[in-house]
Amino acid sequence: MPAPTPASATEPTPDQARALARTPRQCVRHGFLQALPFILVLLPFGLLFGVVASDAGLDLAKTMGFTVLVLAGASQFTAVQLMTDQAPALVVIVSAVAVNLRMAMYSAALVPWLGAARPRDRAWVSYVLIDQTYALSVQHYERNPRLSMPQRLGYFLGAALATCVPWFVAAALGAIMGQAIPESWALDFAVPITFIALIAPALRSLPHLVAALVAVTAALVFAFLPSGMGLFVAAPLAMASGALTELALERRRARIGASLP
Amino acid sequence: MTYSDPTIWGIIIAIGLGTYGLRWSFLGALGNRPLPVWAQRLLRYTAVGVLPAIVAPLVAWPAATQGQPDPARLFAAAVAIVAGVATRNALAAILSGMTALYLSLYLIG
Numbered sequence: 001m002p003a004p005t006p007a008s009a010t011e012p013t014p015d016q017a018r019a020l021a022r023t024p025r026q027c028v029r030h031g032f033l034q035a036l037p038f039i040l041v042l043l044p045f046g047l048l049f050g051v052v053a054s055d056a057g058l059d060l061a062k063t064m065g066f067t068v069l070v071l072a073g074a075s076q077f078t079a080v081q082l083m084t085d086q087a088p089a090l091v092v093i094v095s096a097v098a099v100n101l102r103m104a105m106y107s108a109a110l111v112p113w114l115g116a117a118r119p120r121d122r123a124w125v126s127y128v129l130i131d132q133t134y135a136l137s138v139q140h141y142e143r144n145p146r147l148s149m150p151q152r153l154g155y156f157l158g159a160a161l162a163t164c165v166p167w168f169v170a171a172a173l174g175a176i177m178g179q180a181i182p183e184s185w186a187l188d189f190a191v192p193i194t195f196i197a198l199i200a201p202a203l204r205s206l207p208h209l210v211a212a213l214v215a216v217t218a219a220l221v222f223a224f225l226p227s228g229m230g231l232f233v234a235a236p237l238a239m240a241s242g243a244l245t246e247l248a249l250e251r252r253r254a255r256i257g258a259s260l261p
Numbered sequence: 262m263t264y265s266d267p268t269i270w271g272i273i274i275a276i277g278l279g280t281y282g283l284r285w286s287f288l289g290a291l292g293n294r295p296l297p298v299w300a301q302r303l304l305r306y307t308a309v310g311v312l313p314a315i316v317a318p319l320v321a322w323p324a325a326t327q328g329q330p331d332p333a334r335l336f337a338a339a340v341a342i343v344a345g346v347a348t349r350n351a352l353a354a355i356l357s358g359m360t361a362l363y364l365s366l367y368l369i370g
Contacts, residue, residue, distance in 0.1 A: 069277030197354035200345020242306030
């Protein structure tokens with residue numbers, strides 16, 4: 001499948017020419033170096049997950065089971081928090097998977113670039129498809145539309161090595177350190193703070209703000225329901241409110257646009 | 262938590278398979294089929310629908326204070342929200358929130 005090539009890309013820029021000249025091995029190195037700054041975020045998050053999981057009663061094997069098999073921070077925190085609340089297993093599973101629904105969008109966004117790769121290459125790419133590798137690779141592919149498939153895969157592999165390996169190491173360290181952290185550190189509140197931190201940057205958009213407010217209100221109103229079930233009412237309500245607000249904004253913009261001379 | 266070991270491993274494996282299925286969906290099986298617009302619209306709001314709904318009761322009725330609303334934790338949550346909106350940086354929001362929590366726990370006692 002040919003990658004989408006903008007008409008202006010006939011003459012490669014110096015940057016593009018340099019990218020095209022890299023061997024696949026050099027592409028791995030390039031992706032690795034470009035992804036390294038993310039360690040600053042991933043290390044503390046991974047450490048925190050290890051600490052919180054061991055605090056919740058998970059041993060090292062289970063903490064690493066989560067980290068290696070799920071490989072998605074917000075989802076791992078969601079599962080551990082709901083398990084601490086003794087939610088039914090099905091509620092834990094559905095909620096933790098729901099947090100990852102955005103991954104399906106990432107998967108769709110990579111099809112034009114990696115859809116023609118061998119099935120086994122698409123299989124490992126899917127495993128390490130996280131926020132950071134997605135964002136970096138799509139940017140890189142769009143900037144250099146004429147890369148060969150081995151060059152694209154090499155870059156993705158490099159970015160994945162620089163992000164996923166530190167995530168594993170940090171979670172393991174956190175799980176080992178976790179037992180030594182005293183209760184006075186109030187780490188019970190690290191999970192709520194982490195979730196707030198993941199969401200707050202998106203609140204500048206009105207539909208996201210509406211969705212978050214509906215989620216908070218509904219979660220408090222339906223808190224009397226058995227543990228975890230309030231979430232099943234609040235989250236769909238919030239998602240629908242966000243989507244409807246977005247639709248209303250789009251319609252209003254279209255109306256204003258149409259009324260202009 | 263009081264789940265049995267097999268239940269915990271079952272939960273871990275089920276979430277792992279579900280998440281891998283989402284990542285593999287289009288790249289591995291669905292290919293270039295476009296996602297319907299209404300689905301894309303809803304998917305954009307999954308994280309912002311789920312995470313605040315989990316957080317709200319934890320902030321309002323923290324387990325550490327036996328479910329009693331706690332000024333220190335309410336203040337810390339507010340600081341984290343403001344820092345996150347202002348800086349758009351998740352790590353800055355975490356550090357500000359935890360600093361606010363320690364500071365107010367120390368001052369209020």
